[in-house]
Amino acid sequence: MACKISNSMFLCLGPSQRPIRSQTIAIHSSTASICHLKWDNLLVKGINHRKGIIPLRRNKVIQAVAVPVRPSSADSAEYRKQLAETYGFRQIGEPLPDNVTLKDVIDTLPRKVFEIDDVKAWTSVLISVTSYALGIFMISKAPWYLLPLAWAWTGTAITGFFVIGHDCAHKSFSKNKLLEDIVGTLAFLPLIYPYEPWRFKHDRHHAKTNMLSEDTAWHPVWEKEFETSPFLRKAIMFGYGPFRPWMSIAHWLIWHFDLNKFRPNEVKRVKISLACVFAFMAIGWPLIIYKTGIMGWIKFWLMPWLGYHFWMSTFTMVHHTAPHIPFKHSDEWNAAQAQLNGTVHCDYPRWIEVLCHDINVHIPHHVSSRIPSYNLRAAHKSIQENWGPYLNEATWNWRLMKTIMTVCHVYDREQNYIGFDELAPNEASPITFLKRVMPDYA
Numbered sequence: 001m002a003c004k005i006s007n008s009m010f011l012c013l014g015p016s017q018r019p020i021r022s023q024t025i026a027i028h029s030s031t032a033s034i035c036h037l038k039w040d041n042l043l044v045k046g047i048n049h050r051k052g053i054i055p056l057r058r059n060k061v062i063q064a065v066a067v068p069v070r071p072s073s074a075d076s077a078e079y080r081k082q083l084a085e086t087y088g089f090r091q092i093g094e095p096l097p098d099n100v101t102l103k104d105v106i107d108t109l110p111r112k113v114f115e116i117d118d119v120k121a122w123t124s125v126l127i128s129v130t131s132y133a134l135g136i137f138m139i140s141k142a143p144w145y146l147l148p149l150a151w152a153w154t155g156t157a158i159t160g161f162f163v164i165g166h167d168c169a170h171k172s173f174s175k176n177k178l179l180e181d182i183v184g185t186l187a188f189l190p191l192i193y194p195y196e197p198w199r200f201k202h203d204r205h206h207a208k209t210n211m212l213s214e215d216t217a218w219h220p221v222w223e224k225e226f227e228t229s230p231f232l233r234k235a236i237m238f239g240y241g242p243f244r245p246w247m248s249i250a251h252w253l254i255w256h257f258d259l260n261k262f263r264p265n266e267v268k269r270v271k272i273s274l275a276c277v278f279a280f281m282a283i284g285w286p287l288i289i290y291k292t293g294i295m296g297w298i299k300f301w302l303m304p305w306l307g308y309h310f311w312m313s314t315f316t317m318v319h320h321t322a323p324h325i326p327f328k329h330s331d332e333w334n335a336a337q338a339q340l341n342g343t344v345h346c347d348y349p350r351w352i353e354v355l356c357h358d359i360n361v362h363i364p365h366h367v368s369s370r371i372p373s374y375n376l377r378a379a380h381k382s383i384q385e386n387w388g389p390y391l392n393e394a395t396w397n398w399r400l401m402k403t404i405m406t407v408c409h410v411y412d413r414e415q416n417y418i419g420f421d422e423l424a425p426n427e428a429s430p431i432t433f434l435k436r437v438m439p440d441y442a
Contacts (some may be wrong), residue, residue, distance in 0.1 A: 019342045083324055088399030088442045089344075092324060093390040094342040095149040098334065105340055105367050108386040113364070113371050113379040120374040121173050124357050125183075128160035131355050132190075139299055147299070155307015157357045161187045162312065163357040163373055169199040185273065189280045191308060194273035197256040200266050206369050209338045210320055212327045212411065216255065217316055218247070218329050220411035226423065233427065237420050241430040244405050248312040311356065318346050318400065319362045321408050322392065326416045339366040340390060345380065363391060398439035406434050 079094040135154025142150045167173040168184030185195040201216040208214040221240060226233055238248055255261065264272050288297045325342050328334075343366045347353075353360055357373040364371050364379035371379050384391065394400055409431075410418045421428035421435075 067072075085442070087322060087324070087403045088397050088401075089322070089392060089394045091391060091393045092390050093341055096334075096337045096390045098337075100336050102339055102367065103337045105336060105383070105387060108372075109364070109368070109379055109382050113375040113382070114368070114373070116172060116175055116372055117374065118174065121167070121372065124160070124164055124167075124374060127354070127357075128157060128187075131157035131160065135304065136300060139304075147303075151303040151307050154304040156311060156352055158190055158304055158308050158360075159311040159356050162191060162193070162308065163359045165193075165195060165198075166202075166359070167357075167373050168200060169195070172370050172372040185276055185407060189276060189284075191305065192277050192281060193252065194256050194277045196266070196269040196271070196273035197262065199256050200262060202269070206366065207364060208330075208333075210325065210327050210331050210342045211333045211338070214330060215327070216250070218319065220417055221409055223410050223412075223423070224420075226410055226420075230427075233424065234430075237428060237430045240409055241405055241420070241434055244317060245310050245313045246306065248309050248316060252309075314401075315356075315359060315362075317404050317408075318394070318396070319344050320433075321404050323403065323407050323415075323417055325392070327411060339363075340383075340387060341392070344394060345394045346393070346400075349396075396441075397442040399442040402434065402438045402440060405438070406431050 020025050040198035073138065077094075080094060084090065084092045132154065135150060135157045138150035139147065139154060164173065165184040167182040168187070171177065171180060173183060174180050174227070181195070184199070187200070188195045205215055205217045208216075210219075212219060221236055226236060257274065259270060260266055285297065288301055292300060303321055320343060322344065325344075328338075340363065343363045345363050346360050348356075348360050358376045359365075359373065361376040361380050364376050365373075367379070367383065406421075408417045409420045410423060412418045419428075419431065421431045
């Protein structure tokens, strides 16, 4: 073991590992010092994740030698660069000032990004229908060893249907609102997604993004949930670990079919959407089975549907989940910080972005959901020009996915997240398995 001491503290690592610099923490009562402590915890936690070191359990005494010096800035560029590299990000944004409002950000956007263009809207429909038809053709002709590629294409193509319905739900597809509801409902039918229930819940996600409990998308696990029972604890570990790329299936079942989860004035529209979905299942599924058999139903519908849920889950968790992105109680929550500073832009291979209509360009969508999908890139360029230092940006990579799936688990007020393997190391085999087998390159 080698410990190096100079004007700052260094971590003590094994003989084959290079010393990694960590900021010295001075303990004061000020808010700034609390920020130093929090950012240092995040940095050390990320380094441990990268190097394969077993994370330190809470309430353990850390023995280290340090020379008291003035701490560096908790939001320094050096710190953010280290965190970005550790977590698989291209850039981690600096904290947004408290006095910045969401309206301030919206006011910097050019007016043209809010304009609805019918030609562009229907072009997106044509792209999705054509790419889906091509996918079905590929499935019908592909030998068994090429079927996974055909399923990947087709699942990505029908994710485009979801994005079209997503625009309709946000009233950014057409100026004709009745037409939007019809197109949105039809776009969601192949996914057996009820349009109106999803729309109501999704609106609340935008209104309360990264707000603990109130956000209807994913949020950290509560420690009291995790400790409820051994069976539930194991189920949560698998759901937020190895099965996380398909957790949107559980979210779909839990949130969209229970009438008790909706307000009285929403129930009528929810029932209409549910009737449409059940009609599609009652008519469409038997027709597929009649024409192609049960294996045909698996080949032509189920496997692309699972591909869609892979993207639904992946986009959702990448957009708002990272060790440095906090979920906050309603009395601490700030809209601008959550929508601009707490949302992630992630670049994917271009064919995925085309088929999914740029849903990955997600920061402007959270700044204003009225921006149509075909204008998101122009809006993002404007936001980069005006608010660039505050943005979280990444290019999709395995390190990013590994960080989310092995670190971002149980809510903690100081650290944002605590990993399952820290709370229950003897039971966390799903997480230790992921840490062992998932690639770590960015």
